[in-house]
Amino acid sequence: MKSLIKRLIHRLANALLKENDLTPTLKCSSLTADSFFYFWQHVYQHLLVWQDCDVLLTCPMTYSAARTQFPDRNIILIADVTQLVSFYLEKRSSKFEYLGIFSPELCFSLCRNQSLLTCFMQLCSRAMIMITPPDSEISTHNRLLMLHAIGFQQIHTIIAENKKLISQNYSPRGDYFYFSQSPELPSNTEWGTQVAYRMIHFSPNTYPWRVSHGQIVQDENNRFKAFSQQYALGITSVPFDSSALSTKIDAEFCWTTQSKHQAGHASLVSCYTGPDDTKMYALLVVLTHEFNPSIHLYKNTGDWILIDSKILSPEEFTSQDDLKSVNLWLEVSQTQLKAGTKDRVLLDINDVDLPRTGCFGIRFLSDDIAISNPRITVC
Amino acid sequence: MLNLPPIVTSGVDSEYVLSGLSHYLRSAGYEVYELDFATFHDDPVPLLKSLRKNAIYITSAHTNLTCTTANYLVPEFPKIYPNYLAPIEIIPILNPKLSIYIPHDLLTPYGDTNLAELRFLDLFDHILVPTSHDKRILETVLPPSTQIHCAGWIKYVKKDQILSEQRTFPILLFISMIGHLRARYGADGIVDYLRPLLTPETYIKLPAWKNVDLIEEALRKQTQAQVIPSDENSITLIQQAELVVCNGASSIHAEATLMRKPTVCLLDVEGVTPAFQRKKLQHLDNIYFHDYSQKAPIPRSLVTQLKQQCKKAPLEVLQPFSYQAVLSFLCARENA
Numbered sequence: 001m002k003s004l005i006k007r008l009i010h011r012l013a014n015a016l017l018k019e020n021d022l023t024p025t026l027k028c029s030s031l032t033a034d035s036f037f038y039f040w041q042h043v044y045q046h047l048l049v050w051q052d053c054d055v056l057l058t059c060p061m062t063y064s065a066a067r068t069q070f071p072d073r074n075i076i077l078i079a080d081v082t083q084l085v086s087f088y089l090e091k092r093s094s095k096f097e098y099l100g101i102f103s104p105e106l107c108f109s110l111c112r113n114q115s116l117l118t119c120f121m122q123l124c125s126r127a128m129i130m131i132t133p134p135d136s137e138i139s140t141h142n143r144l145l146m147l148h149a150i151g152f153q154q155i156h157t158i159i160a161e162n163k164k165l166i167s168q169n170y171s172p173r174g175d176y177f178y179f180s181q182s183p184e185l186p187s188n189t190e191w192g193t194q195v196a197y198r199m200i201h202f203s204p205n206t207y208p209w210r211v212s213h214g215q216i217v218q219d220e221n222n223r224f225k226a227f228s229q230q231y232a233l234g235i236t237s238v239p240f241d242s243s244a245l246s247t248k249i250d251a252e253f254c255w256t257t258q259s260k261h262q263a264g265h266a267s268l269v270s271c272y273t274g275p276d277d278t279k280m281y282a283l284l285v286v287l288t289h290e291f292n293p294s295i296h297l298y299k300n301t302g303d304w305i306l307i308d309s310k311i312l313s314p315e316e317f318t319s320q321d322d323l324k325s326v327n328l329w330l331e332v333s334q335t336q337l338k339a340g341t342k343d344r345v346l347l348d349i350n351d352v353d354l355p356r357t358g359c360f361g362i363r364f365l366s367d368d369i370a371i372s373n374p375r376i377t378v379c
Numbered sequence: 380m381l382n383l384p385p386i387v388t389s390g391v392d393s394e395y396v397l398s399g400l401s402h403y404l405r406s407a408g409y410e411v412y413e414l415d416f417a418t419f420h421d422d423p424v425p426l427l428k429s430l431r432k433n434a435i436y437i438t439s440a441h442t443n444l445t446c447t448t449a450n451y452l453v454p455e456f457p458k459i460y461p462n463y464l465a466p467i468e469i470i471p472i473l474n475p476k477l478s479i480y481i482p483h484d485l486l487t488p489y490g491d492t493n494l495a496e497l498r499f500l501d502l503f504d505h506i507l508v509p510t511s512h513d514k515r516i517l518e519t520v521l522p523p524s525t526q527i528h529c530a531g532w533i534k535y536v537k538k539d540q541i542l543s544e545q546r547t548f549p550i551l552l553f554i555s556m557i558g559h560l561r562a563r564y565g566a567d568g569i570v571d572y573l574r575p576l577l578t579p580e581t582y583i584k585l586p587a588w589k590n591v592d593l594i595e596e597a598l599r600k601q602t603q604a605q606v607i608p609s610d611e612n613s614i615t616l617i618q619q620a621e622l623v624v625c626n627g628a629s630s631i632h633a634e635a636t637l638m639r640k641p642t643v644c645l646l647d648v649e650g651v652t653p654a655f656q657r658k659k660l661q662h663l664d665n666i667y668f669h670d671y672s673q674k675a676p677i678p679r680s681l682v683t684q685l686k687q688q689c690k691k692a693p694l695e696v697l698q699p700f701s702y703q704a705v706l707s708f709l710c711a712r713e714n715a
Binding site: 201 | 445
């Protein structure tokens with residue numbers, strides 16, 4: 001009887017594979033000899049994450065290590081995708097609190113097939129823990145989008161100790177906002193671990209940055225920017241009490257002469273209360289003039305209202321080859337708004353329309369202007 | 380006697396449809412903690428933590444509508460209900476022995492397209508659906524670990540259990556999308572918007588949302604229509620109605636048509652388009668669409684005609700909810 005059931009499951013698995021156009025052998029194009037070392041280095045740095053798993057699915061490459069590291073866990077060896085599907089069909093009436101996919105090849109196969117991944121998601125009542133291989137085909141953003149769209153509500157992505165990200169779903173399309181130590185979305189060039197929770201696991205109060213719209217990326221020169229033609233808003237809070245005399249945010253704005261005719265902009269944000277893209281002061285830099293960018297001070301009280309603006313003269317910014325940059329600041333006191341470059345005040349206006357808060361941010365439309373080293377001071 | 384586990388129920392305002400069930404379970408000896416976030420103003424987390432791993436959880440709330448998600452969909456929601464917790468926030472804290480989901484909306488029992496709640500329904504142990512049609516649908520998309528049961532419609536309580544006085548409503552007007560109308564018109568503006576419908580023979584009932592008493596008051600002062608308190612059971616009212624009228628595309632339309640009442644949908648561009656309304660209600664076969672874009676009253680002749688018309692019966696008539704079904708799961712679990 002047992003062997004009959006096994007044969008039946010095997011036939012069902014093959015049918016499912018055929019239906020989903022899956023090849024039965026495991027494939028992981030990224031797993032070269034070079035990356036093999038970094039995979040194990042990453043895994044050993046984050047072994048604790050896997051301790052809660054009721055079951056760890058492993059491949060021939062990871063089976064022995066899993067047995068050694070997690071002797072009291074249920075370790076299952078999956079040799080090929082047929083066995084992966086068979087495992088699902090056998091267990092589909094069960095629920096595991098935490099299901100670990102302890103194999104880059106299995107993760108690779110699952111993430112290439114949304115319906116199979118959905119089936120495995122439904123085996124988890126709490127979370128699925130996965131390895132995220134460096135992958136040139138699926139960006140971090142697209143991977144998060146896909147995982148959120150199928151039904152993971154909150155995902156913790158751990159690249160390294162200083163690169164952690166918590167993303168939270170808010171739409172059926174998989175849209176999410178994220179919290180992180182720095183505003184950028186990590187690239188997909190390093191090994192990572194993802195704990196994909198079905199529900200809200202915890203409020204990430206310890207993460208200083210919250211990116212409530214779009215994605216902010218960091219380029220090779222550590223400058224933050226959005227994707228082309230995309231909008232992004234990252235906010236951060238500092239301890240603040242209403243007796244503070246003033247708050248100030250400053251940062252370096254950079255652009256190249258190639259981008260001077262683009263319609264993008266970048267801003268420093270102060271006194272943000274939200275929600276969404278509302279209720280804030282924003283000092284916006286736009287490349288509208290042939291050589292001179294202009295700054296525009298806006299407030300959003302529900303609608304955007306232009307308070308004042310000024311074209312920057314060439315001496316305000318520096319040029320190096322085709323790279324231009326300017327250091328700008330926005331200071332908000334109890335009754336005034338001031339903005340300028342270095343020691344020079346360019347805009348000075350009385351305005352008390354928005355409550356003073358310790359919530360600051362950087363805001364982008366498109367990738368024409370980058371921002372680096374945002375700093376906040378409360379006096 | 381067995382030591383019965385505590386029960387936690389959750390939902391908000393008119394989406395909380397478990398008070399009757401809670402009352403029934405209390406009478407069966409259970410201790411029930413009702414988290415209707417319209418009336419529960421404390422931080423619910425300490426209570427949930429104190430009951431962790433011991434309780435049974437029953438909810439009629441949208442599974443994944445957290446305050447942060449609501450910020451994107453209905454920005455007023457988190458302001459009105461700041462302590463609100465969605466089931467996907469409550470379950471991880473409570474870690475219940477057993478979880479049960481009972482939908483509160485008959486038109487979109489498993490959430491609208493903006494939430495796609497089906498993605499999360501497998502997180503419940505049991506789902507009590509109103510019709511066998513729903514049971515068949517859910518069984519195809521959810522894993523066997525979630526059991527689907529046909530238990531009738533939660534808002535439909537057996538007549539002999541609730542009707543103390545028999546009334547007749549010649550025209551019963553329900554208002555949906557009250558959040559949208561209130562934000563757009565205010566209390567007095569809503570009265571003006573509805574005025575052509577508010578004849579002396581019309582009874583109007585608003586949904587049980589926070590501060591609707593202000594609109595009820597304006598209706599009483601400014602019109603001849605009879606105002607029915609918002610906390611009355613809509614199904615009981617529909618049972619006593621000769622004609623049901625409702626705006627938007629609402630659970631009321633589904634409830635009334637499935638109870639074989641002549642039903643009018645007011646078509647207008649308030650919040651949704653007439654095309655969207657028609658599409659959402661297209662599967663209901665006992666419904667008349669009235670163009671309300673010019674604020675035209677419903678012609679008296681049409682009212683008479685609809686009342687007299689014996690429409691083709693729907694495939695399945697709504698069944699009263701079986702409280703006993705819930706009790707049997709709980710007993711089966713305790714005896715297991």
